[in-house]
Amino acid sequence: MNQFPTSATQPAPTVAAAEAVIQLTGIEKVYQTKTIETVALNQVNLSIQRGEFVSVMGPSGCGKSTLLSIMGLLDEPTSGTVAIDGRSVTSYSDRELANLRNHKIGFVFQSYHLINDLSVLDNVELPLLYRSGVSGKERRQRALAALDTVGLSARTRHFPSQLSGGQRQRVAIARALAGRPEIILADEPTGNLDSVMGEEIMDLLLTLNRQQGATIVMVTHDEQQALKTERIIRFFDGSQVN
Amino acid sequence: MIRHLITLMWNRKRANGLLIVEIFLAFVVLFSVGSVGVYTWRNYQTPLGFDYQDVWEIDLNPGTQPRAEQFGTLQRILQRLRSTPGIVSVSRSVSNTPFAFSENSTTLDTGEGTPQGYGDVYDADAELPEVMGLRIVAGRWFDRRDDAVSRRPPVVITELMQRALFPDGQSAIGKTVRASLGKPEEFQVIGVSGPYRAGGELSEPRPGFFLYVSPQDTARAMQVLLVRVRPGAGAALEKRITNDVRAINASWEMGVNPLPTQRLAQLKVNLAPPVILGMVCIFLIVNVALGLFGVLWLNISRRRGEIGVRRAMGATAGNISLQVLGEILVLTTFGLGLGLLVAAQFPLLGVMGVQTGVYLTAMLLAAGLLYLLATVCALYPSRLAAGIQPAVALREE
Ligand SMILES: Nc1ncnc2c1ncn2[C@@H]1O[C@H](COP(=O)(O)OP(=O)(O)OP(=O)(O)O)[C@@H](O)[C@H]1O
Numbered sequence: 001m002n003q004f005p006t007s008a009t010q011p012a013p014t015v016a017a018a019e020a021v022i023q024l025t026g027i028e029k030v031y032q033t034k035t036i037e038t039v040a041l042n043q044v045n046l047s048i049q050r051g052e053f054v055s056v057m058g059p060s061g062c063g064k065s066t067l068l069s070i071m072g073l074l075d076e077p078t079s080g081t082v083a084i085d086g087r088s089v090t091s092y093s094d095r096e097l098a099n100l101r102n103h104k105i106g107f108v109f110q111s112y113h114l115i116n117d118l119s120v121l122d123n124v125e126l127p128l129l130y131r132s133g134v135s136g137k138e139r140r141q142r143a144l145a146a147l148d149t150v151g152l153s154a155r156t157r158h159f160p161s162q163l164s165g166g167q168r169q170r171v172a173i174a175r176a177l178a179g180r181p182e183i184i185l186a187d188e189p190t191g192n193l194d195s196v197m198g199e200e201i202m203d204l205l206l207t208l209n210r211q212q213g214a215t216i217v218m219v220t221h222d223e224q225q226a227l228k229t230e231r232i233i234r235f236f237d238g239s240q241v242n
Numbered sequence: 243m244i245r246h247l248i249t250l251m252w253n254r255k256r257a258n259g260l261l262i263v264e265i266f267l268a269f270v271v272l273f274s275v276g277s278v279g280v281y282t283w284r285n286y287q288t289p290l291g292f293d294y295q296d297v298w299e300i301d302l303n304p305g306t307q308p309r310a311e312q313f314g315t316l317q318r319i320l321q322r323l324r325s326t327p328g329i330v331s332v333s334r335s336v337s338n339t340p341f342a343f344s345e346n347s348t349t350l351d352t353g354e355g356t357p358q359g360y361g362d363v364y365d366a367d368a369e370l371p372e373v374m375g376l377r378i379v380a381g382r383w384f385d386r387r388d389d390a391v392s393r394r395p396p397v398v399i400t401e402l403m404q405r406a407l408f409p410d411g412q413s414a415i416g417k418t419v420r421a422s423l424g425k426p427e428e429f430q431v432i433g434v435s436g437p438y439r440a441g442g443e444l445s446e447p448r449p450g451f452f453l454y455v456s457p458q459d460t461a462r463a464m465q466v467l468l469v470r471v472r473p474g475a476g477a478a479l480e481k482r483i484t485n486d487v488r489a490i491n492a493s494w495e496m497g498v499n500p501l502p503t504q505r506l507a508q509l510k511v512n513l514a515p516p517v518i519l520g521m522v523c524i525f526l527i528v529n530v531a532l533g534l535f536g537v538l539w540l541n542i543s544r545r546r547g548e549i550g551v552r553r554a555m556g557a558t559a560g561n562i563s564l565q566v567l568g569e570i571l572v573l574t575t576f577g578l579g580l581g582l583l584v585a586a587q588f589p590l591l592g593v594m595g596v597q598t599g600v601y602l603t604a605m606l607l608a609a610g611l612l613y614l615l616a617t618v619c620a621l622y623p624s625r626l627a628a629g630i631q632p633a634v635a636l637r638e639e
């Protein structure tokens with residue numbers, strides 16, 4: 001069932017931890033530059049349960065994006081441990097982390113981060129490209145299915161520059177879905193969109209959560225959106241406040 | 243993954259157009275220069291067919307001596323040389339001696355509309371094979387039997403000429419061949435020799451044939467002698483020869499040119515163009531390398547976001563490295579593809595009559611060199627790209 005590498009030295013997951021898809025313990029993130037030291041995250045303990053839709057809120061600069069990067073294994077905490085499915089990833093190699101990101105996590109960013117020189121379909125296939133044992137045909141099929149889910153079946157041959165902001169974000173969501181990850185990490189997915197398009201994206205995420213059981217962690221500045229999720233985590237100056 | 247790279251680079255062909263054109267041009271130039279180089283190298287590797295060590299060329303100039311007396315003086319000089327210790331053998335020749343910047347060529351055929359052989363004509367006496375170490379592969383060389391005047395004077399042809407005139411493989415010995423050299427138009431083949439590439443190592447190997455100069459010939463081969471000396475002969479012998487000639491007739495002037503010296507002088511002149519071309523190539527390669535490096539550098543700083551996304555989607559640092567390398571190799575392939583379209587015309591059209599093998603080798607060399615160049619140029623940028631922190635790259639913009 002686990003498609004990512006496991007290590008024999010790791011303890012078997014406890015029953016309680018098995019419920020938590022992501023478990024952060026004592027996370028600290030300090031950015032050290034020549035002159036200043038920024039504490040972006042300070043002693044964060046957090047667990048995200050399977051199937052939850054969690055929103056993360058807080059003022060600009062309080063560490064929300066940093067939190068998502070660490071949850072998504074894109075960045076390492078200065079101290080503390082991250083556990084995915086009950087297994088600490090502290091000792092994982094670059095390859096193992098990449099493999100975990102590939103299989104378990106889908107990312108959605110505020111500025112979409114689509115590759116402009118690839119068609120919509122090629123963009124959506126991207127995560128599957130880094131997965132071994134997926135044939136070209138299967139990649140195509142899965143990408144088309146993901147595009148169907150976000151309602152963009154008619155735009156597969158377009159390029160990102162030919163799409164509206166809302167459509168681009170839907171492509172980005174399709175890309176996050178193509179690898180069928182359990183977790184979707186979305187950093188202000190509606191931040192660049194007007195309220196109508198933002199609503200569309202929000203509805204899409206809600207549907208994914210309810211119908212496909214995706215675990216979603218979403219950073220947002222929109223109180224209305226946050227209220228639609230199951231749990232709101234508030235941050236201030238690198239620490240959780242509720 | 244390769245398809246992905248090709249798609250990506252194809253979609254970016256406009257942005258990378260200049261680089262593709264640069265690689266294309268570099269390929270065409272490298273291919274051209276490579277063809278010259280391979281051609282030259284192949285010729286260099288082909289046997290000369292003679293041994294130039296310990297052979298001297300002696301140039302004679304009768305000066306003011308009346309023409310009628312010249313033959314007698316030449317006879318005496320030959321006699322003296324042949325009896326000089328240190329001299330092994332002497333042959334009368336004309337100006338197209340080995341490594342001289344002089345050639346004499348014409349066409350032989352066996353009759354109207356038959357295969358032709360175009361190549362060098364040499365005037366030669368009975369001693370030439372001994373002096374030059376020329377090999378006889380069939381029939382015989384000229385000797386006394388050939389002194390009698392005949393309707394069809396004797397001719398010895400080289401193997402290449404034999405192959406050109408008788409492609410079906412039958413022996414040339416005894417056959418009549420024709421050349422438009424003046425009076426006698428028909429000759430009889432008495433022997434086949436190995437190659438005799440008097441044009442030197444860099445000359446194109448081509449057919450040739452020898453016309454007989456009998457000892458009584460008073461018209462041809464009067465002013466140039468080829469002399470085989472004993473190994474180690476030097477200034478002392480040269481001085482002795484000079485004095486002997488002067489003693490025989492004071493108005494004659496002479497010069498001694500050892501063939502090894504002539505060979506080096508000729509090589510120097512003939513190698514100059516390839517060497518200059520080679521230097522132009524090096525300049526070009528440096529230029530292309532800088533271009534490749536610059537484009538890669540720029541690409542990476544422009545595409546940090548994309549690199550971040552790829553990492554987020556599951557790419558390892560190694561995948562990113564390979565991506566950068568792969569992209570540049572794909573671009574190189576595009577440029578090479580265009581270049582090959584041009585280069586393929588050379589063997590297809592048979593430009594310059596050079597063998598197809600030369601062009602194919604040059605193509606492989608040029609392509610290999612450019613791939614190598616692209617790989618080397620991508621090494622550092624690809625490591626740089628692999629080191630980009632995804633979290634940092636993704637927050638930019
Ligand atoms: N690479 C870095 N180097 C130095 N400081 C950094 C770096 N990345 C983030 N920071 C700092 O860490 C803090 C948290 O940044 P982060 O981007 O996580 O905030 P945020 O909550 O996502 O803000 P916003 O709502 O504006 O996106 C900020 O003070 C930021 O300046």
Ligand SMILES: [Mg+2]
Nearest residue numbers: 064065066187
């Ligand atoms: Mg942020």
